[in-house]
Each structure stands twice: as C-alpha cells, then as structure tokens.
C-alpha cells in the first residue's frame with residue numbers, strides 16, 4: 001500500500017506576499033505544516049516577523065511592498081538566496097476600499113490596481129524568472145476573489161483588479177506550461193480577516209444598515225452557512241501547490257462555501 005502523504009510540500013521552498021496577516025498568515029502556517037520552508041513577506045515587516053516566528057524554525061521574514069518592481073525583484077532573489085531556491089509562491093497581498101463608482105476617486109482606483117493587479121504581475125514575473133533560470137517546474141497561486149467572478153456594488157475598482165488577476169493567471173499559465181510551471185488563483189468569499197472587518201463597517205455606513213446586518217447577509221448568501229475562515233483558503237492553496245494538483249493550471253478556484261458556483 002502506498003504511504004499516506006501527510007506533509008505534501010516536504011522540502012519545498014515557498015514565498016508568500018502579504019503573509020503578515022489574515023489569509024496570508026494562514027497560508028504561511030499551512031505551508032509550514034505541510035513541510036515547506038517559507039519566505040514570509042509583507043509591507044508590515046514586524047507582522048511578517050511575528051508570523052515567521054509562529055511558523056517555527058527554518059523560515060525567513062522579509063519586508064516587501066509588492067507595488068515596487070525593483071524591491072519585488074530584490075526580495076524574491078533574497079528569499080531564494082535564504083532558502084536555497086524557490087519552488088512555489090503565493091501572490092496574496094491585497095487591499096480593498098469601498099465606494100460607489102460615482103464617488104470613486106482616481107487615487108482609490110489606482111491604489112487597488114497597484115497592489116491587487118500590478119502586485120501580482122510583479123511577484124509572478126520575478127518568481128517565473130527565477131524558475132526559468134533554474135529550470136524549476138514550480139507552482140504559483142495568486143489570491144483573486146469572489147469579486148473576480150461577480151461584480152459587487154461598492155467594489156467596482158476592487159472587482160476590476162481581481163478580474164485582472166484571473167485573466168493574468170490564465171495567460172501566464174499558458175505561457176509557462178511548456179516549462180512545467182503551473183499558475184492558478186483562488187477566489188475566496190467572505191473571509192473573517194481585518195480586511196473584512198473594515199469592509200463590514202464601510203458597507204454598513206454606505207448602505208445605512210448595521211454591521212451586524214451586513215455580517216448576517218454574508219452568512220445568508222453562503223450555502224454552507226457560516227463566514228469563511230482564512231484556513232478554508234489556505235488548505236486549498238496547499239493542495240494547488242502540491243503534486244496532487246499536477247494537472248491543474250490556469251484555474252480560478254472558487255473557495256467560498258457555495259456563494260458563487262462556476
């Protein structure tokens with residue numbers, strides 16, 4: 001009988017962006033539990049350090065602003081140097097704001113696009129360059145969103161940035177498939193993180209309802225009947241980076257409790 005693989009990423013080396021909080025933190029901890037050594041990167045360096053310590057020995061923390069091309073290239077190289085190479089990456093860093101399109105400022109549009117869309121491009125580009133230079137048949141997961149599948153009121157700019165992630169993921173997956181590199185994205189729904197806590201307050205104010213009503217609506221929209229945890233997403237990321245997903249690429253995988261089924 002074949003042995004049961006309990007640590008599917010044993011010996012792998014992974015970089016995670018936005019790893020200092022929320023979904024990114026859960027991804028770091030799940031990757032570490034699966035046997036990977038992780039370069040935990042975040043705009044907030046102290047948060048990255050705290051999560052690195054939580055993950056145990058063998059991981060590194062690095063400050064990274066994913067909107068900065070030169071810094072992204074430098075940090076990907078530093079992570080590879082520290083871990084002895086990279087086999088996997090998760091471009092997870094993201095931000096959100098809420099506004100009706102008629103009130104949306106150009107600065108808000110640009111900020112969401114810079115982190116969510118350009119940040120994924122810059123991270124994936126640096127990682128793919130690393131893989132190609134070493135003939136590494138690596139795997140990448142980008143964090144998109146339910147908002148990459150369905151446009152939601154108050155989130156047009158965020159939604160546009162996340163549709164961009166899904167399209168970019170497909171195109172890149174086709175480009176690098178001949179080299180054995182896989183690129184997928186995950187599309188979480190209503191995940192309990194600090195981003196959600198901020199969004200609930202904004203949405204309540206913009207719609208003139210209570211935060212409790214907004215949260216209850218999120219649950220009511222979710223067939224599996226609860227708010228999502230960061231770990232619900234992280235477990236799928238581990239699977240997508242592992243050999244179990246060896247014939248999956250270019251996908252935008254729904255991880256949303258059934259809110260939207262595609």
Ligand SMILES: NC(=O)c1ccc[n+]([C@@H]2O[C@H](COP(=O)([O-])OP(=O)(O)OC[C@H]3O[C@@H](n4cnc5c(N)ncnc54)[C@H](O)[C@@H]3O)[C@@H](O)[C@H]2O)c1
Pocket residue numbers: 017018019020021022023024041042043044047064065066067092093094095096115119143144145146187188189190191192193194195196
């Ligand atoms: N929370 C949700 O409901 C939800 C749903 C779908 C998708 N997502 C996506 O999941 C990802 C993580 O979201 P979260 O809910 O954990 O958010 P969060 O705000 O809790 O954590 C985001 C992390 O990203 C970091 N970050 C922000 N800007 C950065 C930058 N320029 N460079 C590097 N790091 C930066 C922050 O410091 C923070 O540690 C995002 O891409 C988000 O769009 C979240």
